[in-house]
Amino acid sequence: MKTEEKKTGMSWKVKDWIAGYVFIAPVTLGLLVFYIWPFVQNFWFSFNDVNKFNVTHFIGFENYRQLFSDKEVFQTFGNTLKYVVVTVPVGLFLSLVTAALLNSKIKGKSLYRTFYFLPSVTMAAAVAMVWKWVFNEKMGILNALITSFGGPRIGWLTNPKTAIFVVMLVGLWMSVGYNMIILLAGMQGINKSYYEAAEIDGAGPLTRFFKITVPLLTPTIFFVMITSIISGFQVFDVVYMMVLKSNPAYESTQTVVMLFYRQAFDYGYKGYAAAISILIFAVIMLVTLVQFSVQKKWVNY
Incomplete structure (x- = not known):
């Protein structure tokens, strides 16, 4: 050898x-x-004043001082947090219920799975434009249906009170199918003998779901929750396409990533935009670490 x-x-x-x-x-x-x-470069930019030609001038923590005194940052974080708090639990519930139904013995399961998953692979810009037309105040299908029954036209995307919920609805429509596929894969990995034994003992469908499916699906549920929260904090394209800057509801729907984009590309304040992106990264990391801590306690319990 x-x-x-x-x-x-x-x-x-x-x-x-x-x-x-x-x-x-x-x-x-x-x-x-x-x-x-890019992350290292972005971190360095957050301590600099960066012009349109990426020429840096070191200013220390000035961008971060401005960041924590900017009311618009707190407002956009509030809008983003509202989006996450509503869409993540609702989306998780809908995905879990849909996955459970499609995991049962029904005809045409493959067809239903395809229909539910299609929104997840459709371009966000196309989805936003279609839903924007549906909720249009003057020519929208929804308002046409309402007025046909004698109701008033509603400014779904121009009213600050309703615009954010319309955006949440579209976000849920796009994400439920993807999460459903992940949860469905987790359900199919559960040993069938557990269900057979429970059925012999007289356990009904709901009992089997809450006593067998949910506990054994906990790791998958946590994975879906983590990815949903991360994508929720990063929501941008749908909101950007559906609610224009001239829209009266723009401030109530503007997310923190939209603020980053506007500061970097509309105003050219790349150093300040870099500081915003680092703050987004820090918040997502903190939330993820908390989730992992909760998961460990849940499993140990």
């Missing part, structure tokens, strides 16, 4: 080591170029 290694010039372990690093090189380079380096 040693003679063969001397002839080849290197051992099999070294060859495996080189082959492994060659295989992971594309992904590693992609992470470095498109994720890690």
Whole structure:
């Protein structure tokens, strides 16, 4: 064996080591170029005044001082938090119920799964434009239906009280199908013998669902919850397409990512926008760590 290694010039372990690093090189380079380096650069920009040509001028914590004294930041975080608090639990409930129904013995399950999943793979811009037309105050299908019964036209997207809930509805419509597929995969991984034993003992469908499905599906539910909260804090495209800047309901629907986009690309304050993005990252990380802590306590319990 040693003679063969001397002839080849290197051992099999070294060859495996080189082959492994060659295989992971594309992904590693992609992470470095498109994720890690931009994050490091963005973190550095948050301590600088950056002009349109990315020329930096170090100003220390000035962007963060401005950040925590800016009322618009707190308002947009409030709008974003409202979106997350409503869409995450409602979306999780709807996804769980839908997954449970599609996991049962019904005809055409594959067709139903496809229909429910389609909104998740549709372009957000296209979805936003279709729903914007549906809720249009003058030409919308919904208002046309309401007026046909003698009701008044409602400014769904122009009224600050209703616009945010319309955006939440569209967000739920897009996310439920994706979460449903993940939960359905988790349900199909549960051993059928548990249900058979419970059925023999006389447990009904609801009892089996709450006593078997939900406890064994806890890791999947936590995963869906974490990803839903992260995507909720990052909501941008649907709101940006449905509620224009000239809309009276713009302030009540503007999310923190929209504020970041506007500061960076509309006003050119890239350093301040970088500080906003770091704050978003910190909030998401904090919420995720809290969730993992709760998950450990839940499992131990």
